Amino acid sequence: MSNRGYNYPTLVLIYLSLIVLGFFFFLPFYWVIISSLKDYRELFKIPPTWFPSRIMWINYPRALTYIPFLMYLKNTIYYCGFSIIGTLLSSSLVAYSLSRVRWRGREILFIFIISTMMIPFFVTMIPLFILFRHFGWINSYKPLIVPAFFGNPFYIFLLRQFFRTIPMDLSDSAKVDGANEFLIYSRIVLPLTKPALTVVVLFEFLGRWNDFTGPLIYLRDRELFPIALGLREFLSLYQAQWSLLMAASAVVTVPIVILFFFTQKTFIEGITFTGLKG
Amino acid sequence: MTGSNSIKRLELKELLNGLLFASPWIIGFCVFGLYPIGTAFYYSFCNVNLMGPSEWIGLSNYKEMFFVDEKFWISLYNTIYYIIIALPLQTILALGIALLLNTSIKYRSTFRTIFFLPSIVPQVASAIMWIWILNPRYGLVNTILRFFGFEGLPWLSSPEWAKPALILMGLWGIGYPIVIYLAGLQDVPIQLYEAAELDGASSFDKFRFVTLPFLSPVILFNVIMGLIGAFQYFTQAYLMTGGGPMNSTLFYALYLYQNAFEMLKMGYASGMAVILLFITLISTLLVFRSSARLVYYQE
Numbered sequence: 001m002s003n004r005g006y007n008y009p010t011l012v013l014i015y016l017s018l019i020v021l022g023f024f025f026f027l028p029f030y031w032v033i034i035s036s037l038k039d040y041r042e043l044f045k046i047p048p049t050w051f052p053s054r055i056m057w058i059n060y061p062r063a064l065t066y067i068p069f070l071m072y073l074k075n076t077i078y079y080c081g082f083s084i085i086g087t088l089l090s091s092s093l094v095a096y097s098l099s100r101v102r103w104r105g106r107e108i109l110f111i112f113i114i115s116t117m118m119i120p121f122f123v124t125m126i127p128l129f130i131l132f133r134h135f136g137w138i139n140s141y142k143p144l145i146v147p148a149f150f151g152n153p154f155y156i157f158l159l160r161q162f163f164r165t166i167p168m169d170l171s172d173s174a175k176v177d178g179a180n181e182f183l184i185y186s187r188i189v190l191p192l193t194k195p196a197l198t199v200v201v202l203f204e205f206l207g208r209w210n211d212f213t214g215p216l217i218y219l220r221d222r223e224l225f226p227i228a229l230g231l232r233e234f235l236s237l238y239q240a241q242w243s244l245l246m247a248a249s250a251v252v253t254v255p256i257v258i259l260f261f262f263t264q265k266t267f268i269e270g271i272t273f274t275g276l277k278g
Numbered sequence: 279m280t281g282s283n284s285i286k287r288l289e290l291k292e293l294l295n296g297l298l299f300a301s302p303w304i305i306g307f308c309v310f311g312l313y314p315i316g317t318a319f320y321y322s323f324c325n326v327n328l329m330g331p332s333e334w335i336g337l338s339n340y341k342e343m344f345f346v347d348e349k350f351w352i353s354l355y356n357t358i359y360y361i362i363i364a365l366p367l368q369t370i371l372a373l374g375i376a377l378l379l380n381t382s383i384k385y386r387s388t389f390r391t392i393f394f395l396p397s398i399v400p401q402v403a404s405a406i407m408w409i410w411i412l413n414p415r416y417g418l419v420n421t422i423l424r425f426f427g428f429e430g431l432p433w434l435s436s437p438e439w440a441k442p443a444l445i446l447m448g449l450w451g452i453g454y455p456i457v458i459y460l461a462g463l464q465d466v467p468i469q470l471y472e473a474a475e476l477d478g479a480s481s482f483d484k485f486r487f488v489t490l491p492f493l494s495p496v497i498l499f500n501v502i503m504g505l506i507g508a509f510q511y512f513t514q515a516y517l518m519t520g521g522g523p524m525n526s527t528l529f530y531a532l533y534l535y536q537n538a539f540e541m542l543k544m545g546y547a548s549g550m551a552v553i554l555l556f557i558t559l560i561s562t563l564l565v566f567r568s569s570a571r572l573v574y575y576q577e
Contacts, residue, residue, distance in 0.1 A: 128310065
């Protein structure tokens with residue numbers, strides 16, 4: 001890249017800044033890990049130790065049995081799974097309309113859809129809560145999953161941009177052979193945009209795994225809690241058990257980190273794409 | 279004129295297909311967007327009763343909000359305080375890190391991963407982690423401060439330091455803007471730098487007159503997303519401080535939530551939601567307007 005101009009001292013300065021900054025960004029993770037492995041007494045020693053004198057692996061199984069972790073995990077996967085299916089189906093259909101069907105008004109609709117991204121969650125929250133209450137949907141996953149089946153502006157935008165890169169000739173020649181729009185959508189366009197669909201799956205999984213406010217509003221029974229709410233419960237029940245809290249937080253974070261490492265390229269491309277073409 | 283007829287028929291068919299494929303969003307927007315926004319306006323003039331019908335009380339909610347309820351203004355003040363301090367800091371730090379990463383360094387993707395990872399930590403997990411990290415006696419931040427010879431600070435337990443504590447925590451999670459800025463930087467045409475160098479431009483000149491103009495739309499995008507997000511700052515405050523101590527972290531969205539689901543004043547909370555909608559729209563417009571001369575668009 002634009003490296004030629006850098007002389008030796010500048011380069012040293014750049015590395016030094018990056019290492020110092022990176023150190024401070026990484027330090028909280030290190031702190032959480034060593035805290036999760038410390039013995040209860042060592043945790044409350046002053047000054048705090050930088051490495052546990054006795055490594056308490058047992059904190060992890062203990063943290064995971066304090067709360068019904070597997071139950072929460074099952075609920076989270078259920079929540080993630082249906083949201084992904086819903087948003088993948090609906091968002092791709094809408095994106096198809098905005099990019100592959102030549103109809104008047106699609107550009108206006110597109111701009112309109114993008115601008116609805118600005119509507120704050122807290123503005124629609126109360127009327128939706130009351131509406132779903134009328135439906136008898138409180139304390140179920142329906143208020144969280146059903147809206148996913150009606151398209152998400154962010155993914156519609158993402159998929160539309162990808163769909164546009166497929167030559168229209170493909171659609172046109174399929175039409176000559178008698179294919180209808182739905183057939184073209186499902187047999188030609190979707191199979192060609194697998195990378196974009198992967199980005200949607202990834203972002204939706206991450207979003208739902210991390211979602212706290214939605215479940216907080218709609219779920220009451222512990223049996224239904226996803227991991228985010230379960231962790232909150234842990235915090236309110238075992239306030240002083242910091243080793244276990246750190247262990248639980250680490251366990252909740254690890255799957256996401258692993259997922260990120262395996263999908264890094266797709267992931268970064270997805271973010272880049274939305275940021276630059278936006 | 280069968281030709282124009284069949285063109286018309288084709289156009290109609292395309293229109294129907296287009297609407298059919300877009301129908302999930304159109305229906306969804308009516309039910310989950312248009313209806314609740316309209317209803318929020320209506321509720322804001324009501325005393326909303328979950329068990330029975332709502333009672334029309336005119337402007338009472340707004341009067342209470344503006345002239346009686348001190349906490350409304352406190353929550354607005356706290357939110358604006360957070361935005362004014364945190365957003366510029368986040369923007370500068372993210373831009374700075376992206377600039378450092380956009381050099382001929384080795385291990386760029388390793389560094390990028392380190393800066394990005396904090397942003398994918400689930401919010402509940404990072405809230406719990408940071409309560410411990412900010413612990414005045416046993417926490418990481420004060421341990422570092424003491425290491426450098428400073429006094430430890432009371433952070434979340436004091437009204438003066440609770441907001442700075444959350445701002446500090448916010449600086450940890452700037453992975454998304456960093457990645458976006460970095461990609462934006464890599465789009466800057468290299469010939470422009472070369473031309474600037476030929477004209478004898480310094481590093482700062484190149485940044486000021488080449489990099490910054492090219493990056494300005496990306497910065498605008500991030501600032502607006504950051505602004506919209508910051509007005510809805512909720513989870514961390516809800517989990518870490520519950521709005522305290524002494525309402526110092528009572529942010530707008532948190533107070534709105536408390537009114538709706540803890541005090542069950544849903545009409546009042548709807549009033550706050552309406553105000554939030556206007557604040558978001560107006561501040562976004564202001565940012566757009568004031569940046570019009572500063573932002574450079576290609577083509």
